[in-house]
Amino acid sequence: MADNLSQFYLVQLSYTANAWFDLAEWARATEKPSAEERLGPVERLLKYFGGWIAKVDCDHNQIKGKFVGIGQDDLVAILGFPSHKQALGFKIAVAAEPGVKSIALNPLLPMEEAVHAMRDAGNARTSKETSYAAPGRRGSGP
Numbered sequence: 001m002a003d004n005l006s007q008f009y010l011v012q013l014s015y016t017a018n019a020w021f022d023l024a025e026w027a028r029a030t031e032k033p034s035a036e037e038r039l040g041p042v043e044r045l046l047k048y049f050g051g052w053i054a055k056v057d058c059d060h061n062q063i064k065g066k067f068v069g070i071g072q073d074d075l076v077a078i079l080g081f082p083s084h085k086q087a088l089g090f091k092i093a094v095a096a097e098p099g100v101k102s103i104a105l106n107p108l109l110p111m112e113e114a115v116h117a118m119r120d121a122g123n124a125r126t127s128k129e130t131s132y133a134a135p136g137r138r139g140s141g142p
Helices: 017-029 035-048 084-095 111-126
Strands: 007-015 075-081 100-108
Touching: 007 017, 007 084, 035 084, 075 084, 084 100
Parallel strands: none
Antiparallel strands: 007 075, 007 100
16 A cells, blocks of 8 residues: 555544543443454544554564554554555544543655765765854854
8 A cells, every 4th residue: 555655654542531531431432352352443434544553563463453552552563554645634634532641643765765864964064055064062162
């Protein structure tokens, strides 16, 4: 589903106490609760915005889906969207739900693109055209 024009995002989400209560009650009352059943509504919302949950292949372990966190974030996932506009629409739709305490959607770059950006930054900093130096280095001044 992903192609060269896809944008990937790290989503970090926290639920309210009421949302956790509802999820625990759903899991208790459902005969055989499954991740697929929980992911269904999310996948339909993603599809509306042209998005998907990224499949991550970490040396063929085939990770797919969302992860529940034990730290600050209750849920993390890597999502794909065709554009920032669709990603923002998804974020707003999720953030509007009363059970969502917070949601962050951070664009991700492939490592190769990041290395090129590092090279561009190094070139820009040393260019006679820019002569950029921020305060904090000895002698750089304002």
